[in-house]
Amino acid sequence: EKTLQGQTAVITGAGSGIGRAAALKLAENGARVALIDLKEENIAEVKQQITDMGSEAMVLEADVSKPKDVKEAFEQVASKWGHVGVVFANAGINGVVAPIEDISPDDWDDTLETNLKGTFLSVKYAIPHMKENGGSIIITSSINGNRVFKNWGMSAYSSSKAGQVAFGKMAALELAQYGIRVNIICPGAIDTNIDQNTFKKEEQLKEIMIPIEYPEGNQPLEQGAGKARQVADLVLFLASGQSSHISGTEIYIDGVESLI
Numbered sequence: 515e516k517t518l519q520g521q522t523a524v525i526t527g528a529g530s531g532i533g534r535a536a537a538l539k540l541a542e543n544g545a546r547v548a549l550i551d552l553k554e555e556n557i558a559e560v561k562q563q564i565t566d567m568g569s570e571a572m573v574l575e576a577d578v579s580k581p582k583d584v585k586e587a588f589e590q591v592a593s594k595w596g597h598v599g600v601v602f603a604n605a606g607i608n609g610v611v612a613p614i615e616d617i618s619p620d621d622w623d624d625t626l627e628t629n630l631k632g633t634f635l636s637v638k639y640a641i642p643h644m645k646e647n648g649g650s651i652i653i654t655s656s657i658n659g660n661r662v663f664k665n666w667g668m669s670a671y672s673s674s675k676a677g678q679v680a681f682g683k684m685a686a687l688e689l690a691q692y693g694i695r696v697n698i699i700c701p702g703a704i705d706t707n708i709d710q711n712t713f714k715k716e717e718q719l720k721e722i723m724i725p726i727e728y729p730e731g732n733q734p735l736e737q738g739a740g741k742a743r744q745v746a747d748l749v750l751f752l753a754s755g756q757s758s759h760i761s762g763t764e765i766y767i768d769g770v771e772s773l774i
């Protein structure tokens with residue numbers, strides 16, 4: 515029998531990058547997968563891939579920063595498939611990249627709302643559908659959540675990512691009574707679409723952005739960015755019974771990037 519046979523998994527930001535790779539990985543391992551993203555066309559394509567491999571998926575267009583969207587998405591999943599066993603709270607944006615002086619309060623809010631409030635809402639509205647039988651929640655933070663990193667200009671992003679780590683630990687403590695585990699993953703640079711997806715104000719950014727340096731050997735283990743499928747392997751481990759005594763931890767997946 516497959517590791518996650520018969521389980522329901524909900525994944526946010528499932529239309530691209532890490533979320534997409536995790537959706538395919540969990541489906542391959544027997545889960546029914548609910549795909550949440552802003553962009554319906556991307557998740558429809560992921561759904562097709564999952565259907566082609568003989569597994570089940572459903573598509574839910576929702577903005578994780580909107581309470582109504584998130585609440586309704588979980589209700590739809592539960593009404594179709596019952597108990598939710600796995601939640602991967604992964605949707606995120608780089609958001610504003612600028613010196614602090616130049617960050618508008620609205621841009622600050624946008625970043626925090628998607629990354630931090632979106633995580634809070636994805637956990638909050640999952641709980642009623644998880645507490646009876648327990649399960650596993652995985653939150654995507656970043657090495658930026660714990661380290662003031664060399665890519666200057668990302669104070670809003672880093673604050674949101676640090677908030678996710680603290681929130682995830684508090685959630686692990688609170689939800690242990692229901693047999694719900696909560697872990698936080700902290701990727702280094704991963705080869706996804708995040709830059710193209712979120713650096714919206716390219717012209718403005720060219721003027722204000724402090725150049726981000728990525729020297730060769732930034733990730734000495736593999737000499738380059740990690741792959742979304744490598745992160746998906748970690749998500750599978752944390753979703754499965756293989757990690758049944760692990761909760762409230764943050765796990766780095768960065769090819770030692772955070773150590774140099």
Ligand code: NAD
Pocket residue numbers: 526527528529530531532533550551552553556576577578579604605606607608628632654655656657700701702703704705706707708709711712
């Ligand atoms: P990506 O841009 O390839 O995918 C993110 C997906 O999230 C997109 O499909 C996007 O439409 C969706 N999304 C964005 N805002 C949303 C919202 N409000 N509601 C619903 N969906 C939304 O990026 P990725 O690199 O796969 O990022 C996934 C997570 O990994 C993010 O939380 C990101 O901060 C984190 N992360 C990425 C890296 C990296 O180098 N790529 C490193 C560390 C952490």
